[in-house]
Amino acid sequence: MRNGLTLPPALATFPWRVVLPLTLLVAFSAAVLHSAAGGSMTPYASSQLLRFAIFLVMALIMSYFPQHWAKMAAVPVYVVILLLLMAVEAVGALGGGSQRWLQLGPLVLQPSELMKPGIVLILAAFFSALPVGLINSWRALLVPLALMALPMGLVLLQPDLGTALAIGFGGIVLMFLASIPMKWFVGGGVAAVVLAPVAYFFGLQPYQQQRVLTFLDPESDPQGSGYHIIQSKIAIGSGGFSGKGFGQGSQSQLDYLPEPHTDFVFATMAEEWGLLGGLLVLLIFGIVLRWGLLVARDAPDRFSRLLAGGMTATIFFYVAVNLMMVMGLAPVVGIPLPFMSHGGSSMMTNMICVGSIMMVERWNRQGRRTGF
Numbered sequence: 001m002r003n004g005l006t007l008p009p010a011l012a013t014f015p016w017r018v019v020l021p022l023t024l025l026v027a028f029s030a031a032v033l034h035s036a037a038g039g040s041m042t043p044y045a046s047s048q049l050l051r052f053a054i055f056l057v058m059a060l061i062m063s064y065f066p067q068h069w070a071k072m073a074a075v076p077v078y079v080v081i082l083l084l085l086m087a088v089e090a091v092g093a094l095g096g097g098s099q100r101w102l103q104l105g106p107l108v109l110q111p112s113e114l115m116k117p118g119i120v121l122i123l124a125a126f127f128s129a130l131p132v133g134l135i136n137s138w139r140a141l142l143v144p145l146a147l148m149a150l151p152m153g154l155v156l157l158q159p160d161l162g163t164a165l166a167i168g169f170g171g172i173v174l175m176f177l178a179s180i181p182m183k184w185f186v187g188g189g190v191a192a193v194v195l196a197p198v199a200y201f202f203g204l205q206p207y208q209q210q211r212v213l214t215f216l217d218p219e220s221d222p223q224g225s226g227y228h229i230i231q232s233k234i235a236i237g238s239g240g241f242s243g244k245g246f247g248q249g250s251q252s253q254l255d256y257l258p259e260p261h262t263d264f265v266f267a268t269m270a271e272e273w274g275l276l277g278g279l280l281v282l283l284i285f286g287i288v289l290r291w292g293l294l295v296a297r298d299a300p301d302r303f304s305r306l307l308a309g310g311m312t313a314t315i316f317f318y319v320a321v322n323l324m325m326v327m328g329l330a331p332v333v334g335i336p337l338p339f340m341s342h343g344g345s346s347m348m349t350n351m352i353c354v355g356s357i358m359m360v361e362r363w364n365r366q367g368r369r370t371g372f
Contacts, residue, residue, distance in 0.1 A: 018288060024284060029341075030045040059352070063358035067304065075122065077121060112163045121356075124310060127178040140175075148167060229326075232326045236267050239278075242276055266322065292315065311352075314350075318350065
């Protein structure tokens with residue numbers, strides 16, 4: 001009750017603290033995409049707004065799912081996505097030199113995107129069912145690693161290193177939140193350092209190896225593999241404090257900046273809106289991520305806590321890797337910026353994460369009302 005007025009239950013429980021900042025971010029992204037399309041709402045801005053509206057409804061519907069539904073869905077969802085990944089290898093559509101998409105009638109689906117929240121869900125269910133006394137056992141390590149290795153291997157065959165890393169990151173975060181022994185993380189880190197040269201020479205495709213070399217020295221091939229990151233840094237730097245103005249970005253408007261509407265949308269924004277625009281984007285992401293962490297902190301049981309924490313970490317991975325990528329702090333691995341980059345698969349994945357956190361937030365409120 002506020003000032004003698006009582007809000008209707010639907011409004012009182014509506015997740016305003018995440019829907020409002022996300023709506024602001026997507027509206028801002030539509031302005032950036034409008035500019036990237038040369039001053040037109042089509043084809044990017046209008047479809048971005050439509051997809052957000054559709055997936056927001058999906059997320060709100062998800063938020064009403066009871067906890068036992070989520071637990072029961074974990075294994076079927078994981079198996080179905082795994083089968084879809086296998087189908088990609090058999091009949092998937094090619095695009096950009098990779099085989100990542102399934103054509104299901106009018107729907108074009110990228111199953112690897114679904115596995116990012118899918119791995120969080122299956123591992124949250126696994127650790128919530130694992131007796132506390134077995135958290136130090138090999139079962140707590142080997143089963144999650146196997147659940148991660150299967151989809152990561154299939155995704156690497158596409159090949160899609162960025163998505164495989166995102167799946168692995170989500171799984172590792174879940175294992176950390178589940179409190180498995182720290183010695184295993186240390187041992188895994190040491191093994192990763194030792195095996196990194198082997199993975200580079202024998203596990204990466206030639207173009208992926210070139211991306212690593214370009215990251216280390218982009219000026220070595222300014223007209224070839226280093227072109228993307230050089231133009232991105234020029235666009236970000238030229239924006240200055242307040243930017244060149246809406247629709248006035250020369251790097252994107254004159255097609256110097258590659259993929260200005262997808263992977264490098266932050267550079268497109270920074271050129272026109274400057275440091276102020278960048279700080280606004282970071283502030284909104286900070287609000288969303290803080291909301292996810294608070295929901296995870298307040299969760300009354302292990303499953304809820306792991307689910308909310310893992311979904312928040314998945315969104316964080318997207319944001320952190322994309323921003324580091326466009327600023328030259330990480331190799332270009334094709335990770336879009338959540339809610340800003342144009343693309344249905346990315347929007348769907350991140351809204352599934354948001355819907356899952358909304359779901360846990362509703363469970364938290366229900367638990368407080370019942371005293372549990």
